[in-house]
Amino acid sequence: MTEVNSRMQEAVRHLAAADALVRSSLAWIKQQCAGSKGVSNDKLDEHQVASFDLAWCAAESTGARFAAEYASKFAASTSSAAGACLEERMALIFCAEALQNISNRLSARPQSFGLSDADLTSLTTPELRRFCQSQLAADNLEALGREVIALNGASGAYMLSDDATMMQDSFRKLATNVVMPLAEEIHREDRIIPQEILEPLTEMGCFGLSIPERYGGIQSDDHEDNMGMIVVTEELSRGSLGGAGSLITRPEILSRALLKGGTEEQRQKWLPQVAMGDPLCAIAVTEPDTGSDVAAMRLKASKCAGGWILDGVKTWCTMAGKAGVLLVLARSNPDRSLGHKGLSMFLVEKDSYDGHDFEYRQAEGGVLSGRAIATIGYRGMHSYEVFFDHVFVPDENLVGGPEGEGKGFYFTMAGFAGGRIQTAARAIGVMQAAFERAVSYAQERQAFGKPIGDFQLTRAKLARMATLLTVSRQFTYAVGRLMDQGQGQMEASMVKLFTCRTAEWLTREAMQIHGGMGYAEESPVSRYFLDARVLSIFEGAEETLALKVIARALIDAV
Missing domain, CATH: 2.40.110.10 (Butyryl-CoA Dehydrogenase, subunit A, domain 2)
Known part of the structure; x- marks a missing residue:
């Protein structure tokens, strides 16, 4: 067993111990909230702070486990030791950060989670402390940051299928060549999306991504393709969230609702039209x-x-x-x-x-x-x-x-089923755009006689940005694959919760790296920061998602 594999297995063991504590706390809250007909909503509302924290613990732990799986799969698929090192190092850093965050939440107010000091010892063992300290050490982050800067905005292998890669390439070119040149004008002048964007998207079948082929769309008649929708959304959001990244959300919701509850006549009439973007x-x-x-x-x-x-x-x-x-x-x-x-x-x-x-x-x-x-x-x-x-x-x-x-109501829920995973994809696209700008600016901007990317703090920032971006992407891809198999609804809520808050932090750091220019409207990073802020609000506000969806489902399941 290699040293890296050993550390990855160690990370997974620590995550399992953290998960056990989270489950114990969920069971305690369930007991406190027992009513005549199961869990009482009124009683559960008395534990909102703990429920919110536990939803976040579960989301970060789930993301960390997907990150570990991603790194292991990548290592097994490549003979490049250097490449494997990058993906595995980012996964290990994120696992350490997730464990640290879970420990901080639970230990800050253990009584709110029904835990004692003795219960928390599994999160304070010397072995776990050494793991977190080694992964989160300044020199480790700086070394990763140096490597990230050399990649000029790339961060970790995507590991997509050939079909998904082809879609990614096509829509990335469209986003770069068509959407990005118009993005600032749309934002600053508050313009409606122009035909220069709508027409090529229609020609590429963008509005039919969630519509089966038998109704004029491009989705297979016998299975969903959430991965295709995720990849397209990510690339268009990289170009502009408001100018392109959200265009396929509404056709998806309408088509899912009609496929769930519409009559055959309604499907035959509306779905082919929606697939053609006429009407919007x-x-x-x-x-x-x-x-x-x-x-x-x-x-x-x-x-x-x-x-x-x-x-x-x-x-x-x-x-x-x-x-x-x-x-x-x-x-x-x-x-x-x-x-x-x-x-x-x-x-x-x-x-x-x-x-x-x-x-x-x-x-x-x-x-x-x-x-x-x-x-x-x-x-x-x-x-x-x-x-x-x-x-x-x-x-x-x-x-x-x-x-x-x-x-x-049921048709609405069916319509919004893909909205959360799609919003995660939108968050990734915005993060990618901000990250690319931050890496570029860190190499161009001089301070005290050298590029700001040569300073330890900047490198550490970029290392964390690359790590969180990569984990967010692979978390979303993993959930998309689950949804293609008819699973993953809970994980979709978790990844939406996690990626949207992460996008706020990452775009803020990209703006900070730009200094005063980051606050200028002429700089795209100011737009990324403003756009990212809405992500935790729509498609299920962060608080509602954590309390009424994630925590409630986790409590019901224990």
Whole structure:
């Protein structure tokens, strides 16, 4: 056994010990929150701080285990000792950092986790301390940073299939040659995404990535291709998050919802059109006072002759102006005690508008209007507040037909199933762009007579950036492969939680390396920082994701 293999196995053993403590704490919280019908939500809310920390512990530990698997697979696939060293060193550094973070969280307030000082000894053994200290030592980080700088923005092998690599190459060229030259103008002038970007994406089948071939898309008829979607999203987000990286999110949500609950007639009508990007689509789910609480939706759908009448407000409806069809979740049963069972999903057709405001008047007298919400970043698609004033929707546009009434919540969940893993891919693309700029600037900028990349602190920063970027990417790829096998829903929530917070830190460090120029609007890193901030908010806010999805599922499972 080589020394590196021995250290990797040691890291996995330490992670197993940390996981055991996390499970013990989850079991203790479950016991504290026992109610007459299982875990009580009200009691669980009394343990939010601990639940939030445990969700993070589980996410980092899962990421570390995937990182160890990635490094081991890469080492087995190459005869290059130098290459294997880079991937394995990054995995070991991340494992050490994850273990240190888990130890810090649990030891800071052990009573909140139902742990005693004696329980924590597995995280304070001399062996574990030596492992973490050796991996996180300044000279180890500096050496890795020096190696990373020499790679000019590359960080670890991707290890993709031939098909995924081909897609990556094609969309990377598009992002570099078409999207990047327009990205700053879109951001600074708050422009809607131009046709120069939309047209080539349509030609390349971008909008049909999640649509089966039988409906005019490019996805296989017999299995999903989350990996293809991840790779494309990553490369487009590297070009611009708001200008390209989020364009395939809405077609994916709509197509998944229709594939889950739409009638065959609805699929035959809408999916081929969506695959061609005509019409573009938007998703209207969030409301001003409900946020991530989908079951509390209030937009009203009232039955009328030949269809339904929609009245109310939706917010954060991205691309609503440019879109020709909105996928709308509305309350079709006024009995609020039904919660999510009183919701239905509708396809609302409208004209396309390029401006920051729009007003669409129906022949039936209804008015659908919207105004773009000014945001600090994520510009290009525009997110709207949308007002429904007696808007008519024909019966044929009730998703699922009569059988779909009251099932809108389930169709929404199916639609958003890939949203979290896709958001992780968006985070990786933004991180990659920021990392490339940081490495380049570190070699160009002179301070005190030499490039700032020659200083130990800069090298250590870049080493951590490369490590977290590589782990985020391989964590996302691993979950994508699980989802292609019909698994990985919990891991998708974890990787979304982890990568989005990581993107905030990494883009902040890229800006810091640029110094004053990083704060200048003319520097792309300022845009990356602003764009990254939204990632922990949409597709499940960080707190809701950690508490209501990850922690709750982990507690139910113990």
